[in-house]
Amino acid sequence: MAKVSVIIPVYNGAATIGRALASVFAQTFADYEVVVVNDGSTDDTASVLAGYGDRIRVVTQANRGLPAARNSGIRASSGEYVAFIDDDDEWLPQMLERCAAVLDQDPDCGLVYAGALKVDLAGRQMPDQSTENEDIDSPTMEQMLERPWVVVPSRVMVRRAILERCGGFEERCAVACEDVFFLLRARECGYFRRVPELLVRKATRPLYPKALKREQACELLVRLVREHYGASADGFIREYRRSRVKVMKHMARMLMQEGRRADARKCLSRVIYYQPASPKAYRRYLKTFFPVRMPRTSSSTENPATPD
Incomplete structure (x- = not known):
């Protein structure tokens, strides 16, 4: 053996x-x-x-x-x-x-x-x-x-x-x-x-769409941990959900930079799921529906406009 x-x-x-x-x-x-x-x-x-x-x-x-x-x-x-x-x-x-x-x-x-x-x-x-x-x-x-x-x-x-x-x-x-x-x-x-x-x-594989597809499994993990460890797992569950928010925000930011607004919206909907009382979460989500503002044409005496 x-x-x-x-x-x-x-x-x-x-x-x-x-x-x-x-x-x-x-x-x-x-x-x-x-x-x-x-x-x-x-x-x-x-x-x-x-x-x-x-x-x-x-x-x-x-x-x-x-x-x-x-x-x-x-x-x-x-x-x-x-x-x-x-x-x-x-x-x-x-x-x-x-x-x-x-x-x-x-x-x-x-x-x-x-x-x-x-x-x-x-x-x-x-x-x-x-x-x-x-x-x-x-x-x-x-x-x-x-x-x-x-x-x-x-x-x-x-x-x-x-x-x-x-x-x-x-x-x-x-x-x-x-x-x-x-x-x-x-x-x-x-x-x-x-x-x-x-x-x-x-x-290490690209985060999107892998991390988004795992969201259902992440919720299952939270349920299993809660069932098995009860209130002693409060910290684990809080920090785990916080880490998921961080991942979703990061993916949304990268996707927005790539112009993939519909994909970014999927990630930000998960942020709202985790943070339903956060006004900032809703603002980020709504921003994905608006066109990107392009810099204005500037004269030699003006500073270039900063893209949104």
């Missing part, structure tokens, strides 16, 4: 799964198995995976979403520790070695996570490398209920015993947010440790 099970969910990832697998095979830690869950792909993913032969174990299922795919991979694996990597992400060579060492040395630690470098879909480093939650090595349950704790699964290695106790990933969160809820449940079962090195290259 391998020490670490590497779980890779993939949906229509024929163009990216090769990079993810190459980064796994390049690990300095050798005691691992690889389980790839083909979650109903309709592209050439199946044939690409077939080319790896017995280097990987492939689980094929109808499309059910990331949490169900990860859970299928967990059930098909046997390692004491479980690590996750998405098909469009990459690990640096010491990812498994560094994370497994923390769990080996600290039997009370349930989950370890590494630092990540944001890259675009072409693998180029993103200019914005701001991160969340990097100021605390091991969050308490109270801290995680004060504000969302966001660590993507590609950065995580967890004990199988913790997965079994917390029930894995919430499959109702098929579109998004399953990782946030998983971290809360996992923290109930054991504390976390952080490996400070940047050991993951995390692919």
Whole structure:
């Protein structure tokens, strides 16, 4: 039995799964198995995976979403520790070695996570490398209920015993947010440790329309957190909704600059949903219906008009 099970969910990832697998095979830690869950792909993913032969174990299922795919991979694996990597992400060579060492040395630690470098879909480093939650090595349950704790699964290695106790990933969160809820449940079962090195290259996709499509899943997350943690999650829910407002405003601003006013309006309608008593939210929304004011033609003695 391998020490670490590497779980890779993939949906229509024929163009990216090769990079993810190459980064796994390049690990300095050798005691691992690889389980790839083909979650109903309709592209050439199946044939690409077939080319790896017995280097990987492939689980094929109808499309059910990331949490169900990860859970299928967990059930098909046997390692004491479980690590996750998405098909469009990459690990640096010491990812498994560094994370497994923390769990080996600290039997009370349930989950370890590494630092990540944001890259675009072409693998180029993103200019914005701001991160969340990097100021605390091991969050308490109270801290995680004060504000969302966001660590993507590609950065995580967890004990199988913790997965079994917390029930894995919430499959109702098929579109998004399953990782946030998983971290809360996992923290109930054991504390976390952080490996400070940047050991993951995390692919970052454009926010629009991805973030807007996830709004329904975000509301489901709020309901699940409220049902499970009650009033102790007031801070989490307040800060989570605040973060959604920030994302929607940012997308709307970028879309307006691109002249995509109808798309910006969709984002601003969500801001009104979160802030129904804010006059500014309504003004922003109404502004999307008016034509952009063009600068006036100026003489040599006048300053150019500032566009709205």
